[in-house]
């Protein structure tokens with residue numbers, strides 16, 4: 001049933017991570033698993049799909065008891081976007097609803113950040129970030145009139161990671177701990 | 191901080207279960223870990239401590255991704271009690287608030303169930319059930335005027351186990367799947 005799709009994904013990625021794969025394998029096979037999850041959009045409870053009028057929302061859906069994994073629903077209202085930021089761990093992103101635009105950045109010799117790429121993420125598509133393959137990006141809702149939602153999977157409890165947002169022009173960085181939008185997560189075991 | 195006590199318990203019992211202990215060790219060391227958790231009553235979010243006017247409530251607090259463990263808050267209003275029931279897996283019980291009375295039962299040659307013991311569970315105390323040591327019991331709130339709460343830990347996702355309630359006098363059994371009172375669980379990772 002649709003209600004079990006997220007639990008099935010949790011079980012599959014937990015078993016996969018217990019084989020202690022290297023990052024290259026996590027980024028490839030992890031995207032394969034995530035692509036199965038976001039191949040359908042009938043499983044995310046409404047409570048974890050709600051946009052906020054001002055801010056993009058990060059709803060924790062699941063986190064590992066031993067801090068090896070977190071799964072987050074990102075919900076962007078019309079016009080909302082993230083600052084330029086890093087993750088300091090591997091991250092997988094799967095489009096679930098709407099349309100997102102990702103900009104990737106690389107640090108220049110003068111300290112500023114230069115755009116190195118721009119891509120669209122549609123429902124069912126996946127992408128990845130990591131310190132190894134490129135960890136600095138920004139994500140925007142590419143739709144002017146509706147929400148976009150993507151499902152993110154990280155190699156740590158991303159809501160507690162001490163990371164950074166960057167000023168693109170100057171490269172100035174600010175410390176950043178994202179937290180989560182809700183103090184509850186879905187009961188996948190009902 | 192108090193908000194992290196449940197996550198600390200989740201991590202400790204997960205690491206312990208990953209050593210693949212036998213049931214005797216689970217019942218003994220598991221109770222030691224659980225006793226630490228229920229030694230204080232400052233960590234259970236109110237949303238998972240609410241009695242229902244008619245029915246005792248079972249709030250899932252955490253479940254393992256590989257189905258090795260579930261943690262449940264049982265909340266009894268005044269006068270509420272469970273039927274005589276089994277679990278079909280090991281279970282640890284720790285008193286958190288109020289006062290509970292547990293009756294244990296053994297099946298007789300004629301099929302009926304006879305009371306073999308009666309005990310009080312106070313905050314900070316722990317007890318256990320299992321098919322090996324005695325799996326059939328009933329639990330009642332022993333207070334006429336306030337709620338009692340205990341924290342239960344089971345070796346499976348207890349809300350989905352196909353188990354039984356019993357008629358004490360005749361031994362007649364009825365199938366029973368408890369489910370959970372809420373479709374969300376606490377976010378321990380904020």
Ligand SMILES: [Fe+3]
Pocket residue numbers: 085086087137139
């Ligand atoms: Fe990001």
Ligand SMILES: [Fe+3]
Pocket residue numbers: 275276277327329
């Ligand atoms: Fe019981």
Ligand SMILES: [Mg+2]
Pocket residue numbers: 018208
């Ligand atoms: Mg494990």
